[in-house]
Structure formats: C-alpha cells, structure tokens
Amino acid sequence: MTGKPLRIGTRDSILATWQARFVQERLKRTGCPSGLHFIKTEGDRVLDTPLPLMGGKGVFTKALDDALLSGEIDLAVHSLKDIPTRLPGGLAIGAVSEREDPADVLVTRETARAYLAATGGASGTATGSGPPGSALPDTASPGTASNPGSPGLRIPDTAQPQYLKDPEYRAVIASSSNRRIGQWLSRYPLHRVTDIRGNVQTRLRKLAESDWDGAIFAAAGLVRLGLHDVMSVRLDWMLPAPAQGAMAVMIRADDERIRKALASVHDPDTSLCTGIERDVLHALEGGCSAPVGALATVERDVVHLLLATVYPDGTGFLSFQMSETRDLAKDLGRRAADEALRRGADMLIRDLRGGNGPINGAGSDAEGGTGNDAGSEADRGAPSAGVPKGHETAATRLAISTRALTSGEVSLARQHGVRLMDYPVWQYRWLAPLPHLTATILAEEPQAWVFTSRRGVEGWWRTWQEQLRKQKLRNEILGKTTQQARGGEMPGKTTQQGRGRDGMRIPPVYVVGGATADAVRRFFGEAGIREAGTGEEEIRVDDVREAGIGEADLTQADIGEADIRVADRGDGESLGEALLRDGVQHAVHFCAVERRTELAEFCMKQGISLTEAEVYQRTPVSNRKPLFTVFDALLFFSPDGVTEFFRIYGVPGGSWRPVAVGQTTAAAIRQETGREPLIAASPSFEEMLKLV
Numbered sequence: 001m002t003g004k005p006l007r008i009g010t011r012d013s014i015l016a017t018w019q020a021r022f023v024q025e026r027l028k029r030t031g032c033p034s035g036l037h038f039i040k041t042e043g044d045r046v047l048d049t050p051l052p053l054m055g056g057k058g059v060f061t062k063a064l065d066d067a068l069l070s071g072e073i074d075l076a077v078h079s080l081k082d083i084p085t086r087l088p089g090g091l092a093i094g095a096v097s098e099r100e101d102p103a104d105v106l107v108t109r110e111t112a113r114a115y116l117a118a119t120g121g122a123s124g125t126a127t128g129s130g131p132p133g134s135a136l137p138d139t140a141s142p143g144t145a146s147n148p149g150s151p152g153l154r155i156p157d158t159a160q161p162q163y164l165k166d167p168e169y170r171a172v173i174a175s176s177s178n179r180r181i182g183q184w185l186s187r188y189p190l191h192r193v194t195d196i197r198g199n200v201q202t203r204l205r206k207l208a209e210s211d212w213d214g215a216i217f218a219a220a221g222l223v224r225l226g227l228h229d230v231m232s233v234r235l236d237w238m239l240p241a242p243a244q245g246a247m248a249v250m251i252r253a254d255d256e257r258i259r260k261a262l263a264s265v266h267d268p269d270t271s272l273c274t275g276i277e278r279d280v281l282h283a284l285e286g287g288c289s290a291p292v293g294a295l296a297t298v299e300r301d302v303v304h305l306l307l308a309t310v311y312p313d314g315t316g317f318l319s320f321q322m323s324e325t326r327d328l329a330k331d332l333g334r335r336a337a338d339e340a341l342r343r344g345a346d347m348l349i350r351d352l353r354g355g356n357g358p359i360n361g362a363g364s365d366a367e368g369g370t371g372n373d374a375g376s377e378a379d380r381g382a383p384s385a386g387v388p389k390g391h392e393t394a395a396t397r398l399a400i401s402t403r404a405l406t407s408g409e410v411s412l413a414r415q416h417g418v419r420l421m422d423y424p425v426w427q428y429r430w431l432a433p434l435p436h437l438t439a440t441i442l443a444e445e446p447q448a449w450v451f452t453s454r455r456g457v458e459g460w461w462r463t464w465q466e467q468l469r470k471q472k473l474r475n476e477i478l479g480k481t482t483q484q485a486r487g488g489e490m491p492g493k494t495t496q497q498g499r500g501r502d503g504m505r506i507p508p509v510y511v512v513g514g515a516t517a518d519a520v521r522r523f524f525g526e527a528g529i530r531e532a533g534t535g536e537e538e539i540r541v542d543d544v545r546e547a548g549i550g551e552a553d554l555t556q557a558d559i560g561e562a563d564i565r566v567a568d569r570g571d572g573e574s575l576g577e578a579l580l581r582d583g584v585q586h587a588v589h590f591c592a593v594e595r596r597t598e599l600a601e602f603c604m605k606q607g608i609s610l611t612e613a614e615v616y617q618r619t620p621v622s623n624r625k626p627l628f629t630v631f632d633a634l635l636f637f638s639p640d641g642v643t644e645f646f647r648i649y650g651v652p653g654g655s656w657r658p659v660a661v662g663q664t665t666a667a668a669i670r671q672e673t674g675r676e677p678l679i680a681a682s683p684s685f686e687e688m689l690k691l692v
Contacts, residue, residue, distance in 0.1 A: 005033040006258070009064045009073035012038040013199050018224050019247050020077045022097070026264045037073050039063050061250075065091060068252060075258055076250045080243035080274055083250070085282035094251035095262035096271040100220035102245035102295060104180060106173075106233040107215050108161055112208035115230045160233055163213055164188070174207060174215035178291040178312040183238045184216070185314025189398070189421055200225060220245040239293025239308045239319070242277035246270050269298050272329065279333025280307055284340065284349060291348075293319075296332070303329040307336050309345045315420050316348055316410035344406040399633040399659075399692045402645045409685055416689045421631075425644040428455055429617045430462045431593070438464070441588055445507070446611065448579060448587040452512040452572065452599065453638075456590045457519040459615030464590065508563040510578055510587070513570045513661065513683025515637075520564050570662035570683030576602030584608060593617040594640070596664075620644060633692045636677075637661045639668035646672045659691050 006027065010020035017036070024034050040063065064076040065088050080096060087093070163171035171188070174196040175181055181193045194212060196203055200221050207215045214232070218240070222231055249265060251258045273296035280294045293308040303326055308319035318340065324332045337345075397418050404424040413420045451457050511517045565582075567574040576599050579587055586609040589599060593614050603610040633656055636642050642665060651673050658677040660666035669677040680687035 005035050006075060006261070007037045007073040008034050009037050009039055009067050009076035011040070011064075015200055015221050015225060016077070019079070022224075022247065023075075023077050023249055023262075023265055027261060030261070030264045032261050037067075039067055039073075065250070068250060074251070074255075075262070078248050078250065080246040080248040080278075081241045083243075083248055085278050087250075090253055091250055092253040093248050094255075094259045095249040095266035096274055097247040097249075097265055098267040099270040099274070100223055100245045102240045103219045104216050104235045104238045104240055104244075105219045105222065105231040106164075106235060107204065107207060107217055107230050108232040109207055109210065109212055109214060111230050111232045112204045112215075115204060115227070116208045161213070163191075164233065171213040172211070174203070174210070174212050177216070177241070179241055179293050179310075180216045180238065182291040182310035182312045182314055182317070183293065183308065185312075186310055186317045186421070187237065187314075189314055189419075200227070204230065218244055239295055239306055242281045242292065242294045243274040246274045272296070272303070272326075273298060276303065276305055276329065276333040276336075279331075280305075280337045280340075283334050283337030284309070284345060294333075294336075298326065301326045303332060305332055305336050307340055309340060309348055311348060311410065313419070315413075316344075316405060317422065318343055318345060318348070318404075318406075344408055397632045397692050399635055399689075400631050401635045402641045403637050412686060413689055416686075416692070418689055418692045423645070423649075424621060425641055425648060426618045427621050428459075429619070430459050431614055431616055433464050433613065433615070441611070441613070444586060446586045446588045448508050448510050448582075448584045449506075450510045450575060450579075450587050450589040450599070450610075451516050451520065452575070452589070452591060452595070454516055454519040455616050455618070456592065457516060457523055460590045461523040462615075464613070464615060508565055508582075510565045510567065510575055512567050512572070512575060514566065514687075515661075515683070515685050517564050517566050567683075571664045572596055572598030572600075573602050575599055576606065576608070579603070579608055580606050587611070588613055590615045596639070598664075620648075631656055633657050633659050633678075635659045635661075635688055635692075636665050636669060639665050641665075642668040642672055657691075659688050661688060 008020050008024055010016050017038075020036050024036065027034050061076075061078060061083060064073070064078070067073045068076055069088070069090055075094065080093075083093070163169040167188075168190060171191045172194055173184060173188075173191055174194050175184070176195045176197060184193065185191065196206060196215060198206065200217065203215060203217070204227075216235070216238075217231075219231060219234070222228065249262055251262070276296040277294040281290065281292055284290065284292055291310050291312055293310075294305065296303055296305045298304075302323055304321060304323045306319070306321050308317065310317040320339070320343070322332060322336045322339065399413070399418050399420055401420055401422040402425055403422065405420055405422045410420055451460070509520055511520060565578060567578055585607075587603070588611045590613050594617070595612075600610055600612065602608075631654075634645075634652075636645070636658060638661070658669045658673065658675055660669055660677040660679050662683050663679065666677045666679050669675065678691040680691065
C-alpha cells in the first residue's frame with residue numbers, strides 16, 4: 001500500500017506512543033508509510049477526578065474516536081482492555097495484535113526505590129520507548145509478544161516478600177482496579193488497599209515515595225517499556241482483565257483499505273481469545289470498574305476460558321472454567337457469562353450498581369489509563385473497600401466457609417454483620433447419566449426423588465434433566481407407556497406432583513436441609529415446602545430471584561412445581577424415616593460417587609428400594625489458598641468436609657469457634673479438634689450465620 005501516509009492517532013504517554021510505533025513499524029514492513037498524530041483525551045486533561053466519576057474507559061478513547069469519525073486521523077491505537085465493549089457507531093476494531101503477557105505482577109516498594117535510584121527518576125530505560133519522535137526500541141520487535149492467549153515466561157521467579165508469607169501481616173497494597181483489589185483481598189483479607197492513579201512511571205514514583213508495601217501492575221506494560229527488572233512477584237493466581245496484554249487498532253467500519261493494510265498487525269488467535277473475554281464483560285454488563293477477570297487460551301484447537309467475579313472487598317469470589325472446540329467457541333464467552341449469572345454473579349453486579357445505576361467502586365482496570373498522571377489516593381481498609389451501596393456498615397466478625405459461597409450468601413452474611421471468606425476443599429465434575437438408569441426411572445416412575453446436597457441438585461439439572469426428557473420423548477414415540485407408578489400413589493399424604501411443559505412427572509422431592517431445598521427451588525422453579533414428619537403445610541417460600549436466578553433462567557428451569565420435603569434432623573437417617581412414614585416403596589437418590597451410606601443402609605433395613613444415580617464426582621481442590629489465623633468462626637457443611645479441611649490445613653490455633661450444619665458434622669468436628677461446635681437450629685446457611 002503506497003500513497004499518502006496514514007495518520008495514526010495516539011495519546012502522548014510513553015506507553016501509548018510505544019504501542020502506536022509498534023503498529024507504525026508493522027505497517028512500514030509492508031510498504032505502508034504512516035505518521036503519528038498525538039491527541040489529548042479527557043482522561044489526560046482532568047487529573048483530579050476519580051475515573052468512575054468521569055465515565056470509566058471512554059474518557060481515554062472518546063477523543064480519538066471523534067477524530068476518527070471526523071476524518072482527522074485514519075486509525076487509532078489502544079490497549080484493547082481500555083476499549084468499551086459497545087463500540088461507537090461507524091467504528092470497528094480493524095486489528096488485534098499478538099498478545100503480550102496478560103498477567104498481573106506485584107512491584108514492591110523496595111524494587112521501585114531501587115529502580116528510581118538506578119535511573120535517577122527518569123521516566124524510561126535504555127530499552128524503553130523514548131519521547132515522541134524517537135526510534136522504535138528493540139523491545140517492539142515482533143518476537144517480544146508471548147504466545148497468544150497464554151501467559152509468557154519472561155518474568156523471573158523472585159523470593160516472595162514476608163507479607164505474602166505471613167497471613168497475619170497487615171500490608172498496604174496500591175491499586176485502583178476493583179478486579180485486582182477484590183482478588184487480592186480474597187487471598188490476603190487482612191491487607192489494606194489504597195487508590196493509585198497515573199501512568200506506569202508515575203505509579204512507580206508514587207510507590208517509591210510512599211510507605212505502601214507494594215503496587216499491582218499489568219506485566220504487558222512493564223515488558224513493553226523494558227522494565228522487566230521491577231517485576232517482583234508474578235501473580236499467576238490473579239485472573240487478568242478481559243483482553244489485558246493485547247493492543248487494538250480502531251478504524252472506520254467502512255474503510256476496507258485500512259483494514260487490509262492492517263493484516264500484518266492482526267493475530268487471529270489473540271483476536272479469538274480476547275473476543276471471547278470481551279463477550280463475557282459485555283454479557284455481564286460490566287464496564288472498566290466491574291470486578292471481572294477472564295482469560296481465554298488456545299491449546300490444540302480447544303479454547304479454555306477461565307472466568308472470575310468478586311466483590312471489591314474480597315468476598316463472594318466466584319470462578320470456574322469452560323472449554324470448547326475452536327470451531328464452536330464463537331459463543332463461549334456469552335455461555336460462560338450466562339453460567340456466571342446463574343451462579344450468582346447477577347446479584348454481585350446488581351449490588352455493585354447500587355440498584356440499576358452504574359457500577360460503584362474504587363476505579364478502573366485502566367489504573368488511570370496509560371497516560372494520566374494524577375488522582376486521589378484514599379486509603380481503604382479491607383472490610384470496607386468497595387462495599388456496595390446498601391452494605392456500607394463494615395462487618396464486625398470474620399468467618400471461614402469450607403465450601404464455595406454464592407453471592408446471595410455473601411449478601412446475607414453482610415446483613416448479619418459477618419464477613420465471609422471461602423476456602424472450599426472440594427472441586428466437582430458432572431457425570432452423564434447411564435442409559436439404563438434413565439430408562440429405569442421413567443419406566444418405574446419412582447415415588448420420590450432424594451437429594452442430599454446442593455451439588456446433587458445442580459448435577460441433576462446439568463446432565464439428567466435433558467437426558468430424562470429425551471428418553472421420555474423417545475418412549476412416547478415408540479408407544480411405550482410410563483404412566484403406572486410402582487406401588488401406586490403414596491398413602492397418608494396429598495402429593496402435588498409437578499408436571500412440566502413436556503408432561504414429565506416430578507414426584508415429591510426429599511431433601512436433607514434448607515440449602516438443598518433452596519437449590520431445588522432454583523432449578524425446578526418455585527415450590528411449596530412441607531417439613532417431613534411435622535404435618536406443617538406451605539411454609540413461606542422466598543421469591544426465587546432472591547436465590548440468585550434471573551427471569552430468563554427461571555423460565556428455563558421451570559419444569560413444574562415440586563413438592564419438597566425437608567428432613568427434620570438434616571441427615572441421611574432422618575431422610576429415610578421420612579420416606580418410611582410416607583409409605584415410599586421406591587426412591588431415586590441423585591448423589592455423588594463419594595457419599596455417606598446412612599440413607600442406603602436405612603432403606604435396605606426397611607425394605608425401601610433405593611436407586612442411587614451418581615450425578616457428580618468430588619475431588620480435593622488442587623489450588624489451595626494460604627490460611628490466615630485471625631478469624632472468629634469456621635463453617636462446616638459435611639463430615640467429609642471437616643476431615644478434608646483439617647487434612648489440608650491442620651487445626652488452626654486461636655479462639656475461633658466451629659459451626660456445624662448438623663449433628664453428624666458436629667460429631668466429626670469433635671473427633672478432629674476436641675472442640676465443642678455450635679450447631680445450627682436447622683440445617684440452613686442463615687441459621688449457621690446466627691451463631692457466628
């Protein structure tokens with residue numbers, strides 16, 4: 001491409017200039033001349049207002065967008081994570097460059113001071129980018145980028161500072177990113193965070209001149225400026241912002257000439273991965289202040305996506321992974337966001353918005369952008385950092401949960417004045433149903449379904465419900481009848497048996513406790529609860545939306561009202577007694593591969609036919625957080641969870657109290673610790689909170 005030089009729009013910070021010169025060099029290699037056109041943005045001009053109050057990411061891109069639309073420039077270069085997911089009309093992303101290391105890193109105060117002493121306070125290094133007009137540095141060569149979509153390997157391992165080893169050390173860490181703050185406090189809940197604004201060099205100077213212990217930076221910016229030596233600790237456990245480490249070139253949507261010229265800049269793998277990550281952010285309606293981390297990687301034509309959301313005070317941490325083959329990965333981001341919303345992220349986003357408005361919180365993942373040089377720096381203690389509207393009162397007690405928490409449970413804990421941290425000891429794999437079991441369930445129509453955990457309900461929904469529907473449809477096509485229930489209707493009780501839109505019969509559902517009943521309501525739709533053995537009818541049911549499920553998911557999950565019966569003691573034997581009292585002759589237990597035997601043994605003794613359908617497998621977690629020792633209570637939800645937690649962490653010292661969901665769990669706590677646990681009045685999460 002020859003002719004009139006292309007006008008590349010950029011801000012005039014050192015890092016922004018580096019990025020623009022990178023694109024300029026790539027264009028030059030294809031014979032396309034270009035020149036840089038420097039533009040001041042609102043974020044560069046307004047230096048005394050926090051980013052969220054200025055509108056977040058758009059303050060660093062709008063002026064360049066306007067220049068593109070007016071024809072003042074031909075293209076604009078940005079960090080892709082700074083570009084809003086909703087692009088202005090008439091503009092498009094023309095190219096996404098090969099990704100640099102997407103990780104976050106910790107820079108310690110001592111390292112920042114050593115850097116300033118070595119450079120005399122200079123804003124760059126010998127290998128970094130010089131001021132506008134200087135030659136492209138060696139670090140801009142194409143070989144500097146890491147493999148697209150995956151972390152680089154250039155950061156050397158260094159000894160961790162003491163405050164990362166000592167769980168009781170009360171360090172002060174600087175960052176303005178809600179995402180970074182939330183993940184940091186989730187791992188180090190006794191630390192404090194302080195806001196920091198400015199470009200890379202400004203933030204290094206502020207750190208060196210402060211009494212803070214460290215600050216969090218994006219590795220990509222430091223690498224591009226040749227500042228490898230200041231990276232003290234690589235934070236592999238912290239999920240980066242969507243599209244972190246990638247550059248994007250904005251063009252006019254109808255300018256195919258420029259799009260073709262950018263072919264030498266564009267990297268398909270990075271474009272795929274960052275597109276999936278941005279789809280997550282878009283679907284979650286999150287802007288630059290949203291505490292959302294996402295990282296997609298490509299491995300042998302399979303795309304793996306890690307996603308995390310967290311409250312800025314470190315509570316309510318939700319993370320999971322989804323994978324898809326490359327040819328089917330186009331909507332992976334949207335599907336992952338839907339899954340996050342179903343798991344409770346909708347409540348987190350709603351809380352952070354303070355209702356329906358923009359997300360409240362500390363600041364942008366842009367950390368003031370690549371060129372801003374000032375901003376407020378208010379210290380924030382961990383309990384109150386970024387607390388959503390409606391939760392301004394800091395929690396006074398700290399409790400450790402031994403299973404993963406939902407956002408709804410975190411919100412409920414705040415209402416009780418409790419701050420929760422979760423240290424789950426198990427991870428889960430969902431199991432596809434065996435064909436002969438689905439056929440048996442449909443042919444014999446058991447008189448009861450039994451669930452002894454929330455995971456069992458979720459496993460049923462994820463795998464069994466679709467298989468049961470398909471098998472039932474197949475039976476109907478073949479003319480097979482499934483109308484006769486083994487043993488007839490249950491004596492002694494009126495059974496409001498649910499039937500979904502497809503006519504699938506839902507027998508009475510027996511559950512071990514309130515949390516499992518809540519899960520049934522979420523996945524089956526609204527239902528009345530009858531306490532097993534008490535005769536009490538229609539106990540009040542919370543609106544299903546309070547359980548963290550949206551309107552769209554409610555429609556999908558509504559396969560018919562179920563008659564839910566809760567065991568009065570919250571254990572397997574109590575469930576068996578309820579089945580016996582109600583005259584159940586055949587039941588199906590949707591359970592884990594690893595399960596307790598009390599229910600099966602009771603049913604065998606009483607002559608009740610119990611089919612055990614394995615819907616999930618539980619294995620110990622592989623990524624364990626360091627346990628800190630200053631807390632008020634440990635919450636335990638199963639005897640196996642008690643055993644596994646103390647196997648991993650040992651028995652902590654201090655004056656903490658164990659809280660048990662039921663008697664069986666309490667017995668396991670006594671055996672492991674010798675301490676007398678507090679036992680919930682009924683097997684529900686709220687009753688456990690009342691004891692903290």
